């Protein structure tokens with residue numbers, strides 16, 4: 001399967017390292033993954049016979065200096081349009097307007113290329129449109145890593161509980177705010193906790209979307225749209241961040257509870273409400289055990305009742321593992337549906 005990688009930062013590089021490390025397992029699956037192009041913000045590395053991944057990683061680490069197959073100024077969009085491939089893996093930064101990922105994904109679909117992405121931006125802006133384009137062009141569109149990185153959410157929903165009904169979802173989807181709240185529960189002020197989160201690499205200097213609950217709300221939009229096949233937008237989520245969470249933490253301590261920035265999707269009769277806000281969590285609720293950079297989801301099903309999944313988050317390698325899993329799913333499906341010669 002010919003693959004194009006768009007976005008070669010933390011997750012993109014981890015993805016290639018993972019593929020090199022797990023090469024024997026992938027070989028045994030006979031997927032024949034061939035990366036024919038890899039694009040970053042300044043150009044594209046191209047080899048239609050398949051790039052040497054360790055060589056590509058080495059050249060990227062020195063800014064492509066001396067690399068004769070890296071074409072400076074050859075954009076990702078042009079690479080998607082001009083280079084023959086089966087799958088586009090989209091790993092550019094998540095933005096408010098969804099670009100550049102939105103154009104990359106739409107272009108891939110019109111050319112009947114499958115898409116795997118970890119990029120929330122395009123799905124928040126145009127979920128229904130992208131889903132419909134994938135269906136119309138008969139291609140796969142997988143995005144496991146967009147919500148809570150490697151916590152298995154969409155793969156779980158697509159293969160288990162098929163005749164069941166989701167009544168409510170509660171999640172901890174933002175590692176930065178969870179880290180800050182845990183630091184505040186140890187007695188730090190909001191500002192000190194935020195500084196610690198930045199120092200530890202959990203928060204970026206541009207932290208507003210995290211602490212104001214917007215990043216978590218984006219994940220709520222993607223998850224709710226997937227579950228209910230709906231077209232919610234960011235404005236449909238009631239959002240409260242954690243800048244003024246201190247009094248709630250004091251009260252929670254008094255009541256022997258924990259505080260979490262809780263993402264909630266609630267279905268009542270035919271109404272669906274979406275919310276992100278700091279909430280007190282009793283200690284017997286498994287969500288209270290999700291600390292620092294870890295993430296989790298709790299589904300309430302009509303028949304299966306409560307299902308809780310959590311994962312420790314340590315590095316982009318885990319996100320890359322979720323992306324690789326989606327790639328493998330696309331490749332295996334192609335292998336199964338390919339007509340014998």
Ligand SMILES: NC(=O)c1ccc[n+]([C@@H]2O[C@H](COP(=O)([O-])OP(=O)(O)OC[C@H]3O[C@@H](n4cnc5c(N)ncnc54)[C@H](OP(=O)(O)O)[C@@H]3O)[C@@H](O)[C@H]2O)c1
Pocket residue numbers: 006007008009010011012039040041042076091092093094100118119120121145146148149315316317319
């Ligand atoms: N980090 C995680 O563990 C994690 C978890 C879940 C989801 N995600 C999502 O996964 C995506 C990738 O995350 P990341 O941490 O790898 O981000 P990152 O380190 O910032 O890397 C982004 C990559 O995209 C490239 N890029 C930017 N604009 C581009 C354009 N117009 N055309 C082609 N490439 C372009 C950048 O190029 P340069 O190298 O030239 O700068 C860089 O290689 C994001 O959407 C993020 O929200 C990440």
